[in-house]
Amino acid sequence: MSASWDDFRFVKAVADGHGLTGAAEALGIDHSTAFRRLGAVEKAIGARLFERGRSGYAPTATGRAMIEAASRIEADVAGFSRAVAGGSEEVAGELRVTAPVGLAGPVFMPILADFSHRYPAVRLDLIVAEETLNLSRRDADVALRASQGPDETLVGRRLTGLSWAIYGLASRDYGDLADERWIGLGEGVAGGMLSRFIKARVPPERIVIRLNAVTTLRDAIASGIGIGLLPCFEGDADPALARLKEPEPELRADLWILTHQDLRRAARVRAFMDHVAAAMMPQRPAFEGTNVSL
Known part of the structure; x- marks a missing residue:
């Protein structure tokens, strides 16, 4: 067997994308390249990794073992990355923030603008998405999220109710x-x-x-x-x-600002979460619907 980490990552992308089309989109390659790549990996390993059917690509026993190994490696890499980022004492560097589409514009942009002026050494990367990004994989460092309660792996604070x-x-x-x-x-x-x-x-x-x-x-x-x-x-x-x-x-739901517990001590994360919490405080009546009565 001769397989690199990129091969493991590719096989996991096929599984996550339920086939070659999804994997190609996730990895930024075309379908024919993905097809050739899967054939080359299977040839190098000497085993079939997926059964092709109407419902998509179903992993074989060998495929499942490779996907599980890739998931463990990915988790270890993400954990190392979080540990390094979490130890930073300088309010500087890149900060990946995710927010729902409805909040990212008129609500969040003025807050981001003020933070950017206060902390010019922090490079903000805003990911506007309706789907819930995985903070454990560091798809983002901080999330603004409407939720009934955060995942146990995350830490943060409730900003306001959402009515x-x-x-x-x-x-x-x-x-x-x-x-x-x-x-x-x-x-x-x-x-x-x-x-x-x-x-x-x-x-x-x-x-x-x-x-x-x-x-x-x-x-x-x-x-x-x-x-x-x-x-x-x-x-x-x-x-x-x-x-x-x-x-x-x-x-009614609650609006939370969250980060992974490994990142909670990073200076730029703490500064950002404190800044957002302070900026949201005077806006609570509008979010909770108590500023208007019928």
């Missing part, structure tokens, strides 16, 4: 909300929480459009398509919209 309410046009009077035209959301948005809320209260025929992201919700409501759910900090800030009910208790 959602039903909004419509401020220029209109509304009757029974279940009879109004509604803007729905796909099951993949916010873990399906918002979709389930609407389905339990609104007849299917009253949902006139369904969106696959919360980033277009405000525009859809403001355009007059129908009424819908919005986070209070966004809906209350738009004079064209009006809150039609008090915030919905079952949709």
